Amino acid sequence: MSQPPGESLIDLDHLEPVRCNLCGADDTDVLATRSRFDVPLTSVLCRRCGLMYINPRMSSDQYRDFYKTTYRKFIRVKDSVDVIFEKEVLEGKNIFDFSRARLTPGQRVLEIGCGPGGILAAFQSEGMAVHGVEPSLEESAFARARGIPVDTLLLEEFPETGPKFDFVILSRSLNHLADPSAALAKAWTLLGDNKYLFVNLLDFPTQCRFGLVAECAQADHLYMFSPEIARVLLEKTGFEIIKMDVAGDHLSWWDQLFGAPRFHMKILARRVEPKPMERIVFPSPQAIRQKIRRNQQLFFLRRLVRPATYRHWLAVVIKRVFGEGVLTRLKR
Numbered sequence: 001m002s003q004p005p006g007e008s009l010i011d012l013d014h015l016e017p018v019r020c021n022l023c024g025a026d027d028t029d030v031l032a033t034r035s036r037f038d039v040p041l042t043s044v045l046c047r048r049c050g051l052m053y054i055n056p057r058m059s060s061d062q063y064r065d066f067y068k069t070t071y072r073k074f075i076r077v078k079d080s081v082d083v084i085f086e087k088e089v090l091e092g093k094n095i096f097d098f099s100r101a102r103l104t105p106g107q108r109v110l111e112i113g114c115g116p117g118g119i120l121a122a123f124q125s126e127g128m129a130v131h132g133v134e135p136s137l138e139e140s141a142f143a144r145a146r147g148i149p150v151d152t153l154l155l156e157e158f159p160e161t162g163p164k165f166d167f168v169i170l171s172r173s174l175n176h177l178a179d180p181s182a183a184l185a186k187a188w189t190l191l192g193d194n195k196y197l198f199v200n201l202l203d204f205p206t207q208c209r210f211g212l213v214a215e216c217a218q219a220d221h222l223y224m225f226s227p228e229i230a231r232v233l234l235e236k237t238g239f240e241i242i243k244m245d246v247a248g249d250h251l252s253w254w255d256q257l258f259g260a261p262r263f264h265m266k267i268l269a270r271r272v273e274p275k276p277m278e279r280i281v282f283p284s285p286q287a288i289r290q291k292i293r294r295n296q297q298l299f300f301l302r303r304l305v306r307p308a309t310y311r312h313w314l315a316v317v318i319k320r321v322f323g324e325g326v327l328t329r330l331k332r
């Protein structure tokens with residue numbers, strides 16, 4: 001069955017312009033005018049701070065409905081919710097190991113955008129008191145059926161009253177939030193003093209080593225980050241990074257040319273006082289742009305040297321030399 005075109009799932013007639021979520025400017029360079037699944041959305045780079053984002057984008061109302069019902073269909077996830085859950089449990093174990101030194105059994109853990117709750121299940125099995133927030137009706141119900149307390153809400157609807165949390169998880173969700181600065185500020189108010197935040201997100205410039213900019217940008221990733229941008233965004237919202245792992249930093253040349261794509265960053269940060277805007281030093285937008293350009297060159301090189309590029313011609317030559325039947329026999 002053919003996939004529905006991405007465009008049909010997004011109302012392109014009612015897009016909204018936005019300003020930069022990190023520095024507030026409205027001064028950008030265009031990175032690409034199409035996004036994944038050939039959806040005609042433009043991604044831009046802020047000329048003042050380097051933050052990358054989709055502009056204009058889906059309206060807030062449309063985006064809210066998109067997450068309640070359409071999101072998994074749009075990104076063409078073939079896994080059932082059970083399989084997603086099991087994958088998340090493994091991810092949860094990873095996050096737990098990464099943050100182990102800062103965790104004590106019995107502490108209160110909140111995950112923002114918890115999906116079917118696999119990450120929280122891993123934390124629960126380590127003796128943590130877990131809670132989730134998830135707008136998808138199906139996935140939040142799935143989590144509750146597994147004994148994980150989850151509210152079917154957007155983060156902004158989650159009440160700020162109640163006891164503070166010791167650990168907040170934002171795994172692969174910051175890219176998807178309509179206002180990452182506000183989301184982090186909210187996480188800050190929900191956390192106790194000196195408590196911890198875990199963030200796992202895509203490193204966009206490194207992602208461009210494994211795909212065209214127009215394929216790496218996607219309608220549901222309203223913002224795209226780099227390690228430098230993530231650091232500044234966290235400083236602005238009151239978090240000090242104490243541990244950061246950027247997958248793209250330890251790729252060997254072999255990985256870069258032949259290995260599986262790896263471009264996530266894991267960050268563990270402590271809640272401190274927000275840094276005033278006037279003291280924040282923004283990364284160089286030119287340097288980020290340059291990195292994307294260099295990584296696109298590496299992507300083309302990667303495509304050139306990978307045997308998959310030549311599979312068709314290889315098959316033609318084998319058929320010519322050894323006859324029609326040989327490929328069928330080889331496949332067996």
Ligand SMILES: [Zn+2]
Nearest residue numbers: 020023046049
């Ligand atoms: Zn900016």
